[in-house]
Structures are given as C-alpha cells and as structure tokens.
Amino acid sequence: VKDTNIPPNVIRRMPRYLRVLDDLLDHNVESVSSRQLGDILDLTASQIRQDFSRFGEFGQQGYGYNVALLRDEVASILGIGANRTAVLFGTGNLGRALLNNFNFKKYGFRVLAAFDVDTTVVGSEIAGVPVYDIGEFKEFVRENKVDVAVLTVPGNTTAPIVGEISKAGIKSVWNFTNVELQRLSNTYFESIHFSDSLLTLGYHLVRQYEYSKE
Amino acid sequence: VKDTNIPPNVIRRMPRYLRVLDDLLDHNVESVSSRQLGDILDLTASQIRQDFSRFGEFGQQGYGYNVALLRDEVASILGIGANRTAVLFGTGNLGRALLNNFNFKKYGFRVLAAFDVDTTVVGSEIAGVPVYDIGEFKEFVRENKVDVAVLTVPGNTTAPIVGEISKAGIKSVWNFTNVELQRLSNTYFESIHFSDSLLTLGYHLVRQYEYSKE
DNA sequence: TAGATTGTTAATCGATTAACAATC
DNA sequence: TAGATTGTTAATCGATTAACAATC
Numbered sequence: 001v002k003d004t005n006i007p008p009n010v011i012r013r014m015p016r017y018l019r020v021l022d023d024l025l026d027h028n029v030e031s032v033s034s035r036q037l038g039d040i041l042d043l044t045a046s047q048i049r050q051d052f053s054r055f056g057e058f059g060q061q062g063y064g065y066n067v068a069l070l071r072d073e074v075a076s077i078l079g080i081g082a083n084r085t086a087v088l089f090g091t092g093n094l095g096r097a098l099l100n101n102f103n104f105k106k107y108g109f110r111v112l113a114a115f116d117v118d119t120t121v122v123g124s125e126i127a128g129v130p131v132y133d134i135g136e137f138k139e140f141v142r143e144n145k146v147d148v149a150v151l152t153v154p155g156n157t158t159a160p161i162v163g164e165i166s167k168a169g170i171k172s173v174w175n176f177t178n179v180e181l182q183r184l185s186n187t188y189f190e191s192i193h194f195s196d197s198l199l200t201l202g203y204h205l206v207r208q209y210e211y212s213k214e
Numbered sequence: 215v216k217d218t219n220i221p222p223n224v225i226r227r228m229p230r231y232l233r234v235l236d237d238l239l240d241h242n243v244e245s246v247s248s249r250q251l252g253d254i255l256d257l258t259a260s261q262i263r264q265d266f267s268r269f270g271e272f273g274q275q276g277y278g279y280n281v282a283l284l285r286d287e288v289a290s291i292l293g294i295g296a297n298r299t300a301v302l303f304g305t306g307n308l309g310r311a312l313l314n315n316f317n318f319k320k321y322g323f324r325v326l327a328a329f330d331v332d333t334t335v336v337g338s339e340i341a342g343v344p345v346y347d348i349g350e351f352k353e354f355v356r357e358n359k360v361d362v363a364v365l366t367v368p369g370n371t372t373a374p375i376v377g378e379i380s381k382a383g384i385k386s387v388w389n390f391t392n393v394e395l396q397r398l399s400n401t402y403f404e405s406i407h408f409s410d411s412l413l414t415l416g417y418h419l420v421r422q423y424e425y426s427k428e
Numbered sequence: 429t430a431g432a433t434t435g436t437t438a439a440t441c442g443a444t445t446a447a448c449a450a451t452c
Numbered sequence: 453t454a455g456a457t458t459g460t461t462a463a464t465c466g467a468t469t470a471a472c473a474a475t476c
Contacts, residue, residue, distance in 0.1 A: 007467070011417050015410035020394055033433065042397050045433090046469050053435050061434040062476040079416040093311035098408075100307050107412055147419055148412075172415050180234055183256050190415040192406060194312075196229035198321055198362075201386050201404040202293040203225050205361055221443070247457065259457090260445050267459050275458040276452040 010051050014078055016041055017051075021071040033064035080108040086174070087146050088114040089161055090153035091121050091131055094176060098152065099127040112144055134161075141168040151175045162187075224265050228292055230255055231265075235285040247278035294322040300388070301360050302328040303375055304367035305335050305345055308390060312366065313341040326358055348375075355382040365389045376401075 020040050024032060034045040034052075041048075052058050052065075058073050059065045075081065086109050088095055095114065104111050115134045116122060122133045132140065140146075149165045151158065151173055158179040165173060166187045175181060175191040183189075234254050238246055248259040248266075255262075266272050266279075272287050273279045289295065300323050302309055309328065318325050329348045330336060336347045346354065354360075363379045365372065365387055372393040379387060380401045389395060389405040397403075 009467070012410070012414055014417065015407070015413035016394065018413065019392065019407070019409070023394070035433085040394065040396075044469060046471095047467090049433090049435065050468080057435070059434050060476060061474070062432045064433065077417065078413045079420045080413070082416075082420065084416065084419065093307075093315050097307035097311040102408055104412075107409055108416065109412070148415065172419055174412060174415055178233065180230065180237070180254065182254075188415065188418045190411055190418075192408065192411050193229070193233070194316055194406065195233070195321055196226070197404055197406050198318075198323070198388060199229035199232065199292045199294070200226055201362065201388055201402065202296075202298065202322065203228065203291065204402045204404075205298065205386055206293045206296065223443070249457085258445060260447095261443090263457090263459065264444080271459070273458050274452060275450070276456045278457065 006054055010054060013041075013043070013051055014074055017048075018071065018074045018078060018080075021067055021074060024067045025071055029067050031064045032067055032070075034059070036064070082108055084109045084147045085145055086111050086148040086150055087137075087140070088129070088150040088152060089116075089134070089165075090151065091116045091118070091126060092152060092154075095150075095152035096126055098150065099129055109148070111150075112146065113140060115140075137164065138168055141170065146170050148172045148174055151177055153177060155179050220268055224268060227255075227257070227265055228288055231262075232285065232288045232292060235281055235288060238281045239285055243281050245278045246281055246284075248273070250278070296322055298323045298361045299359055300325050300362040300364055301351075301354070302343070302364040302366060303330075303348070303379075304365070305330045305332070305340060306366060306368070309364075309366035310340055312364065313343055323362065325364075326360065327354060329354075351378065352382055355384065360384055362386045362388055365391055367391060369393050 017037070020037065021032075034048040037043070037048050038045040049059070052070070052073075055073065055077055058070050086104065088099065088111060091099075091114050095116075099111065099114065111129050114126060114129050114131045115137050116131055117134050119133070121131050124131050146168075147170070149170045149172070151161065151165075153161055155178050158175075158177045158181075162173065162181060162184075166184050171186065172188045172190070173181070175189055176194075178193060178195055181189045181191065231251070234251065235246075248262040251257070251262050252259040263273070266284070266287075269287065269291055272284050300318065302313065302325060305313075305328050313325065313328065325343050328340060328343050328345045329351050330345055331348050333347070335345050338345050360382075361384070363384045363386070365375065365379075367375055369392045372389075372391045372395075376387065376395060376398075380398050385400065386402045386404070387395070389403055390408075392407060392409055395403045395405065
C-alpha cells in the first residue's frame with residue numbers, strides 16, 4: 001500500500017467504490033472489470049484503474065478485479081475495522097434519525113454517547129445510546145477514546161460547541177449544521193450541508209433543458 | 215448574466231457563497247472584498263472573483279462587493295424565488311426530520327405532499343404536509359406541478375420508486391438513500407450519501423497526523 | 429494460444445492561481 | 453489624489469483520459 005498524498009477527489013470516490021462493491025457482493029458477482037465499474041459509476045475505466053493503482057495492484061490482466069478482495073482493500077483504505085468511536089451532539093429530529101437509522105456499525109463506528117441541553121431527554125437512551133447533559137462532555141472525553149463528534153445541534157449553538165470539541169481533543173467533526181466552520185489546524189471537518197445540496201439541484205432546475213442535451 | 219456552461223465546481227461553491235453572505239447580512243456587514251470572502255471560505259480571492267465574474271460584474275473597484283446586492287444575485291442564480299415545489303417519499307425518521315426541521319421555504323421550495331406505504335401514517339399530516347398512499351402519486355403529479363422528488367425511503371425500495379418518479383415526468387430527485395442511482399437522461403439526481411461522507415472522514419482519521427502538517 | 433484487461437506513462441484537458449491594467 | 457480592489461488575461465498546476473506494453 002503506497003498511499004501518500006492522495007488527491008481529495010480520489011478519496012471521495014473510494015466510498016462510492018465500496019458502496020458498489022458491496023452491492024456486487026450481495027449479488028454474488030465474483031469479478032468486475034474497470035470498464036464495468038465505470039459503467040455503473042459513470043466514470044471512465046481509465047480513471048478507475050488510476051484510482052486503485054494509487055493504493056496498490058489489486059487487479060489481474062484479462063480477469064479484472066476480484067470483488068471480495070477489492071472490497072476488502074477499499075474497506076481497509078477507508079479504515080473500516082479500525083474500531084472507531086463517536087459521540088453525538090443534539091438529539092433533535094436529525095440526531096434521533098441518525099441514531100435510529102444510520103448504520104454506524106457497518107462503517108466501523110460505535111456511538112458511545114449523545115449529549116444535549118434538554119433536561120427532559122438527559123438520562124434516557126436513544127437506540128441504545130445514553131443521553132448525557134452537555135456539561136458532562138469534557139469528563140466523558142477524558143475517560144473514553146472519542147474519534148468523532150457528530151454535530152446535529154441548532155446552527156446558532158454550533159460555534160461554541162465546536163470550540164469545546166476541539167479543546168477536548170476530538171480530532172474530527174461530522175457536521176450537519178448549516179454553518180461554515182472555520183478551519184482549525186488540529187481538527188478535521190466533514191460537513192453535510194443539506195441546503196447546499198438542494199440549491200445545487202435548484203440551479204440545474206432552471207437550466208435543465210440546456211443541460212439535458214449534453 | 216452570461217451563465218453558460220458553468221463548471222460543476224463553481225456551481226457547488228455558489229450555495230456556500232449564499233450561506234456566508236446571508237450570515238454577513240445578519241451581522242449588518244455592508245461590503246465585502248474577495249479577499250475577505252476567501253478568508254472565510256478558505257478559498258483564494260482570485261478564485262472568488264473568477265467565480266462571480268462568470269455570472270456578471272457584481273463588484274466595484276476599491277470597494278468590493280455590496281453584500282445585499284451580491285446575496286440577491288447569488289440567490290437568483292440558484293433560482294431561489296422561482297417558487298419551486300417538492301414531494302417527499304418515505305416518512306421514516308429522516309423524512310420526518312426533514313419535514314419538521316429543514317427550511318424548504320428559505321430555499322424557495324414548497325413541499326406539497328408526502329407519500330408512504332404505511333397505512334397508519336397515510337391520511338395524517340407531518341409539519342403541515344399531508345401524507346398520501348404511494349398509489350396516489352401518479353395522479354397527484356398529473357394534477358400538480360412537482361419539480362423535485364425527495365427520496366427518503368429504505369434503500370431496497372429505491373430503484374422501482376425512481377422508475378415511477380422518472381416516468382411521472384419529475385425532472386429532479388434529491389436522493390438520501392444509500393444507492394448509486396444510474397444516470398437517466400431526463401432526470402437530474404442530487405444525492406446526499408451519509409456513509410460516503412462519514413467514510414471520507416474515516417479515511418482522514420487514520421492519516422490525520424500526516425495531513426495536519428500540511 | 430488468443431482475447432481481455434491490467435498498471436503505468438504520456439497527452440490532454442480543465443480548473444486554480446498569479447498578475448495587472450482599469451477604475452472606484 | 454492615493455489606496456484598494458475589481459474583472460480578466462495569461463501562467464501554472466492538477467486531474468482526467470488515452471494509449472499501450474505487460475501478462476493473466
């Protein structure tokens with residue numbers, strides 16, 4: 001595994017590969033060529049070979065890639081199986097939806113705790129995850145290894161919480177708030193901005209007839 | 215407004231600009247330079263000027279950009295105010311969370327209806343949005359202008375529903391399912407893949423010490 | 429063996445950055 | 453006017469695609 005200085009675009013494609021490979025596995029497909037993968041993902045075969053070859057030689061001439069093997073390589077590149085842990089901030093609708101529905105385990109994460117300010121939920125459990133008062137957060141981090149903080153709090157409370165998270169030494173934030181987080185040297189942010197996504201769609205809505213020609 | 219053949223990367227930055235401009239407006243900031251915007255968004259001033267100049271001349275030498283004016287230009291580029299409509303498929307946790315919390319109106323969308331197979335929710339309302347049986351979908355689309363279908367159904371039911379949506383003539387799908395949708399010529403897909411995002415974060419988790427140097 | 433398909437090098441294409449005249 | 457900052461052209465950088473020898 002070579003793996004130094006991989007371009008961000010390549011990294012963002014890896015989870016898509018994993019998704020498709022898992023799907024092929026489910027359908028008992030044994031091998032797949034770069035061309036077939038390209039057809040599924042709307043990428044060129046060339047690009048797919050380039051991407052994988054950055055991490056090693058996983059294929060075989062004349063045969064393609066063994067699905068199970070490639071799947072495991074990709075999973076390992078993405079760190080699935082590294083036994084990661086997360087805590088969640090904000091048990092509103094979205095926080096609850098994540099805890100109840102999102103398969104953290106499938107992606108190698110255990111959610112250890114949730115934190116909220118609402119005293120009516122503190123002390124309860126959501127999908128087996130205990131909810132603590134946000135004041136107990138610092139101590140919790142001292143006593144548990146926490147890799148990721150999941151942020152599902154209201155937008156206006158984001159900034160101070162991010163400060164606390166960073167100070168507590170958590171290295172990564174999975175951000176669902178509608179806030180442009182300022183880069184911090186010791187913290188990696190990965191944001192899901194629903195509005196950005198919907199507005200991108202909105203942009204294409206006006207111009208669809210132009211674009212559909214292409 | 216020139217606006218032909220804008221690169222995808224530029225389009226994806228527009229919602230971010232809008233977000234920051236709205237924020238500056240909230241703080242009563244009158245003008246902003248490309249450099250200041252660049253600092254906030256971690257982009258170069260040059261890039262920001264390039265991006266805006268694709269759509270017109272919104273700035274003024276020596277002064278920068280008027281925040282309110284630029285905000286309106288960006289909003290209009292993104293089609294906010296075009297009175298869009300959406301329907302939602304699947305009223306599980308995530309669907310509910312969206313209906314209850316996501317401010318569709320702010321981004322120029324009205325949610326006309328939700329559809330589900332679960333007879334216990336059909337006939338009820340969620341956040342003021344009526345829930346119909348999925349069988350009534352076709353007729354609904356015939357009688358109402360629907361721009362976007364929001365997909366928050368379980369993964370395994372996605373494919374047939376997308377087929378129906380496309381056949382009904384809906385031009386855009388906002389996809390929250392964990393499925394790689396196959397490109398369709400007459401339908402635009404915009405997907406939010408939670409897992410892709412978390413796995414990207416996971417990738418950086420292993421290598422953080424390398425990357426934080428940069 | 430013949431056909432298929434990889435991994436990689438080179439060529440192309442596109443996007444970002446730098447530079448600067450224009451001008452508020 | 454002097455300083456600041458735009459919009460745009462040119463230069464650079466990076467990412468995608470094409471091509472092909474190697475080989476299963």
